[in-house]
Amino acid sequence: MKVQHLYAFNTPYVFREDVPVPRPTHAYDLLIQVDAASYCHTDHVLASGEMATVEMPPFPLVGCHEYSGTVVGLPPNSAQTEFKIGDRVGVSSRAYHPCGTCVECIEENTPDSDPKGYSVLCPHVKTNGIGMDGGWREYALVDARQVTPIPSGLTQVEVAPLMCAGITIYSAIKRTELEPGQRIGIVGCGGGLGHLGLQYATAMGLKVYGVDNADTALALARGLRNISGATIIDARTQTAPEAIAPISKEDNIAFPGQFGLDAVIILPESQKAFQYGIDMLKNHGKCIVVSFPRQGLHVSSQDLIFRDIKFMGSLSGTNKQLREMTQFSAKHGIKPEIKTFPLEKLNELVDTYNAGHGGKLVIDQHHKSS
Ligand SMILES: [Zn+2]
Ligand SMILES: [Zn+2]
Incomplete structure (x- = not known):
């Protein structure tokens, strides 16, 4: 499949077409075909080697922690998931395979908290697109508990920037x-x-x-x-x-x-x-x-x-808020201002970002070159 790899800090992304498609093996893994994957300021900070966190990216890294796609593969025991093939989902930055047993994961003390057994603040997770591969690739493995269904009225391209910036x-x-x-x-x-x-x-x-x-x-x-x-x-x-x-x-x-x-x-x-x-x-x-x-x-x-x-x-929201925010956006017609690029042109997107372009810059896998 096609990917954009970051091999080192302060270097351009490298486009490759020979990377194997990942397979769902974990009880909560969904395989999605990535439709859209948006650029966040944190991607800029990460690629500059300036992240103020202990989590070091594993090079080569596929960046992007706000994206969306279509489900094409289910977990080994698919009875566990609410999703089915063909569902459109938005993927947010956090909590791929949370431990389910730490204080963060078992506490559920406000109406907005994550469900018991899951927390975006679990210290044992790898962060999507930062500590593990994210959305700038054709297919991605995502945790069924970290995603939100996309309501009608919003496209995958519109939803991608909501998954970090929006939430x-x-x-x-x-x-x-x-x-x-x-x-x-x-x-x-x-x-x-x-x-x-x-x-x-x-x-x-x-x-x-x-x-x-x-x-x-x-x-x-x-x-x-x-x-x-x-x-x-x-x-x-x-x-x-x-x-x-x-x-x-x-x-x-x-x-x-x-x-x-x-x-x-x-x-x-x-x-x-x-x-x-x-x-x-x-x-x-x-x-x-x-x-x-x-x-x-x-x-x-x-x-x-x-x-x-x-x-x-304030860091990010819980998964309950992620779903609520996505529904709220559809209901009130809230959409990001967007400029799109094909996956091959990620470095061009970054140049546009660095030039101070406003709104959100998004890789659209179905981008039609004009
Ligand atoms: Zn945990
Ligand atoms: Zn972000």
Whole structure:
């Protein structure tokens, strides 16, 4: 089969056509024909050798941890799986063969938790597309418990970017626990996660404030059709206090710290973006951090203690949330902005990403060259 291999950090991907198709042997293995496989910022970080995790990629590695496909092979005992040949599935980044017995796997303490015996946070898993082969190949083995059925109304190409970008921003918004009508900020709103976040937050009935600082990102955010009522802010021309000044009038509260956003989500790997988001919050507001700069982020005592800002990180969602997010996307017509490439042109896709192209770049196995 055709694959794209990464042989070492900071080298181009190498296209090969002589790799054997894997076979399902484990009780939860599904063999899928990959239809679409999307590029995530983490792929860039991984290929640069900059991943801040203990999991080293096994070279040669097939990257990509957000993809979709069609089931073509079932586990040895197929009675165990809800899936059948021909089903369309989305594949998310985590939890291939979780151990089923660790603390993470056996705890089920919130309605959003993974089912007992399964956890995306199991420390014994290999991560799809990072610690084991992922989606830039014709066929892939996936864990039936890590995938979501694709509802009608969404194509495989549309679903692939939702499998990391979509679930990550969706679960980060859920972490704010905001009610409809409350105010949320998304810093980095014109990127892959951000432009989906604007759509999810709007569909959830929140008052949305998007912030970015680049022309292409701002244009992408402002061009979204389904974010009516959202305020898009150019951080180069407006300070955070200026951006939230209209809220003082709307709520008729003049005292600083007592008006502002209820929660903010930080997507860029930048101290400046982090502080901009915090400065938009009212006192006691929540700051959800999704980015993970290697050097970490600095929190001021003023914000932490005297303003009682609550900080929380967010990695990815559970499998229950993955399915919920996919259904929610279909129901509300939430789709990523996409540019597609054939598998052979993965390096061209990476060049396009590095040039600052907005939205999501996706390998489409059925790509018709124009
Ligand atoms: Zn486990
Ligand atoms: Zn990702």
